[in-house]
Amino acid sequence: MRDDRREGELMSVLTRWRVWRATRGEGGGGGEAGAVLTLKELRDAHACGPQVDRFRETFGDRVVVTEALVLRWARWFDVQWAARRLLGGVAAYTALYDDLRRESGIDQMKHGYGETGDQCETCEAERKIAAVAFARRFIAERG
Secondary structure, three states, X not given: OHHHHHHHHHHHHHHHHHHHHHHOOOOOOOOOOOEEEEHHHHHHOOOOHHHHHHHHHHHOXXXXXXXXXXXXXXXXOOHHHHHHHHOOOHHHHHHHHHHHHXXXXXXXXXXXXXXXXXXXXXXXXXXXXXXXXHHHHHHHHHO
């Protein structure tokens, strides 16, 4: 039983490293590149009230979207919704998301809660990959 747990811990560390590497690949990392997103654009895209309020409270009327920013706030903003409503090419986002998933090896991870019991590491990794894919496409389209 101990060997199974040790193997699971090793896989978790390895996968977290792969996710980190995939989300820091070319065009990523420092968040130097960015593109502006405004509160008006969210409203025009029919974002829900709580998301609009959260954006306004967090960023004001506008924010420069970077990978670092999206990674930091992905837990509180609906990145999948943003990809569908704010990007011109959802197919390009989906292809990038799928590439990042493959590169990270996330498909080998099992859903379940870590030792702290507060969140599923696989879900967190998927959220990070979706955030980076959104940021890269958003910047590519608007930058």
